[in-house]
Amino acid sequence: MAGPVHPSAQIDIDAPLAVVWDVMLDTERYAEWNPFVERAETAQPPAxxxxxxxHVVWASGGRTRSPSASPRWRAPSPTPPPVRRPR
Structure with a gap:
């Protein structure tokens, strides 16, 4: 039997860290910018x-939700990672 799956993704966002963090903490508005998320639940205020x-709705109409223990908020790193530039 296969082990657990731990999906991950990374993207560079051309915006100040404070702006991105504010958007990530505004869970009541997730559906406005993430087409797959119907809603997000967390203790308020998020921390x-x-x-x-x-709560996710796939393009096929299927629905699922993430496990309640994961993912968890992580504070932004005080030292930004190095910028990756195309070769």
Missing amino acids: VGNPIVL
Whole structure:
């Protein structure tokens, strides 16, 4: 039997860290910018360490939700990662 799946993704966002962090903490508006998320649940106000549950609707119409223990908020790093530039 296969082990658990741990999906991940990374993207560079051309915006100040404070702006991105504010958008990520505004869970009541997730559906405005993420077409797959119907709603997001977390303790209010959102805080580092709180679990978040994403209620997802796939393009096929199927629905699912993330486990209540994962993912968790992580505070932004005080030192930004190095910028990756295309070769």
